[in-house]
Amino acid sequence: MKEKVLEVINMIRVAKNLPLVESVTDNTRLREDLDLTSFDMAELTVRIEDEYGIDIFETGLVNTIGEIYAKLQK
Amino acid sequence: MNILVTGCSRGVGLEICRVLLEQGHTVYGVARSCPQEFKDLQTQYPGRLQYKSVDLSDSEHVRENVFGDFVTNKVQLDGFVNNAALAYDDIVSNINLDRLKGMYEVNVFSPMVMTKYAIRNMLLHHTKGSIVHISSISVHTGYKGLAMYASSKGALEAFSKNTAREWGSLGIRSNVVVPGFMPTAMSATLTDEQRAKIYARTSLKDATSVRSVAETVAYLLSEKAASITGQNIHVDNGTI
Numbered sequence: 579m580k581e582k583v584l585e586v587i588n589m590i591r592v593a594k595n596l597p598l599v600e601s602v603t604d605n606t607r608l609r610e611d612l613d614l615t616s617f618d619m620a621e622l623t624v625r626i627e628d629e630y631g632i633d634i635f636e637t638g639l640v641n642t643i644g645e646i647y648a649k650l651q652k
Numbered sequence: 653m654n655i656l657v658t659g660c661s662r663g664v665g666l667e668i669c670r671v672l673l674e675q676g677h678t679v680y681g682v683a684r685s686c687p688q689e690f691k692d693l694q695t696q697y698p699g700r701l702q703y704k705s706v707d708l709s710d711s712e713h714v715r716e717n718v719f720g721d722f723v724t725n726k727v728q729l730d731g732f733v734n735n736a737a738l739a740y741d742d743i744v745s746n747i748n749l750d751r752l753k754g755m756y757e758v759n760v761f762s763p764m765v766m767t768k769y770a771i772r773n774m775l776l777h778h779t780k781g782s783i784v785h786i787s788s789i790s791v792h793t794g795y796k797g798l799a800m801y802a803s804s805k806g807a808l809e810a811f812s813k814n815t816a817r818e819w820g821s822l823g824i825r826s827n828v829v830v831p832g833f834m835p836t837a838m839s840a841t842l843t844d845e846q847r848a849k850i851y852a853r854t855s856l857k858d859a860t861s862v863r864s865v866a867e868t869v870a871y872l873l874s875e876k877a878a879s880i881t882g883q884n885i886h887v888d889n890g891t892i
């Protein structure tokens with residue numbers, strides 16, 4: 579699951595001509611550290627939902643990678 | 653292209669399906685009923701006109717009903733046409749809250765939720781999709797008895813303009829077709845005298861052509877309209 583999240587983030591970063599990230603931690607921030615905009619996060623949500631059937635934004639905003647893991651582990 | 657059309661069973665929605673099928677597209681239609689005229693189109697265009705019976709008054713379940721097992725993420729959606737609607741016709745002093753809410757479910761809430769999931773489908777496939785809402789001339793020219801109905805269409809016009817602004821950077825367009833009065837089931841209860849009065853308020857002095865409305869919708873969905881977004885296109889015989 580963690581690899582998949584990283585893969586999706588890199589897919590979005592590549593499309594924006596940003597360099598790949600090697601790894602993320604629970605504290606990595608989506609906006610500040612990964613340069614994701616609200617549109618990028620919408621795409622992130624859609625791709626994760628397509629894979630796991632869970633809408634990570636359904637119950638409020640998500641700011642860090644750890645928060646995404648938490649929603650997917652529920 | 654793959655296009656989702658609501659209210660496909662008759663009137664304008666059925667005509668939109670016909671025009672899109674003639675142009676070679678695949679249509680995913682939803683409505684509660686599936687009359688013979690619709691089935692005839694399915695026979696004429698085998699495999700290109702999909703149908704699911706969905707009640708859009710249930711906005712809570714519109715997501716699973718439409719996108720769960722019908723227009724899934726496997727279908728790359730190019731366009732969404734929000735056409736289904738009902739008209740709650742009464743004077744303002746008679747407003748019944750349940751009927752008002754019931755109309756907003758079909759005319760406003762379900763369309764907004766469907767726009768959400770249509771855009772999500774477009775995001776997944778990186779599609780520069782097109783969204784078209786059907787409004788009504790009553791938003792722009794008042795008619796007795798149509799205040800509640802017109803307010804629901806006004807909500808859609810504002811929603812469309814802002815959707816266009818919000819999603820334009822991803823190439824997703826949103827427009828509104830604003831028809832004048834058409835001789836469909838929706839306006840069937842009008843008397844001849846009322847009709848004559850309505851038509852007298854138009855430049856062309858006649859009913860709006862359902863075909864012309866459907867052709868305009870197909871145009872807005874197409875590449876030909878690639879630079880048109882955030883617009884309300886009046887197809888109303890020049891209502892004055």
Ligand SMILES: NC(=O)c1ccc[n+]([C@@H]2O[C@H](COP(=O)([O-])OP(=O)(O)OC[C@H]3O[C@@H](n4cnc5c(N)ncnc54)[C@H](OP(=O)(O)O)[C@@H]3O)[C@@H](O)[C@H]2O)c1
Nearest residue numbers: 659661662663664683684685708736737788833834836838
């Ligand atoms: N007729 C006019 O003069 C006029 C003027 C301006 C704008 N408009 C607009 O044009 C559009 C098309 O109207 P029309 O004249 O073609 O009306 P219509 O003949 O009454 O058709 C309405 C369509 O909406 C569907 N629908 C209604 N309630 C639904 C529900 N709860 N769930 C799912 N589908 C539902 C109906 O299908 P089922 O009954 O099978 O569910 C039907 O296919 C509407 O947005 C209308 O507001 C009409």
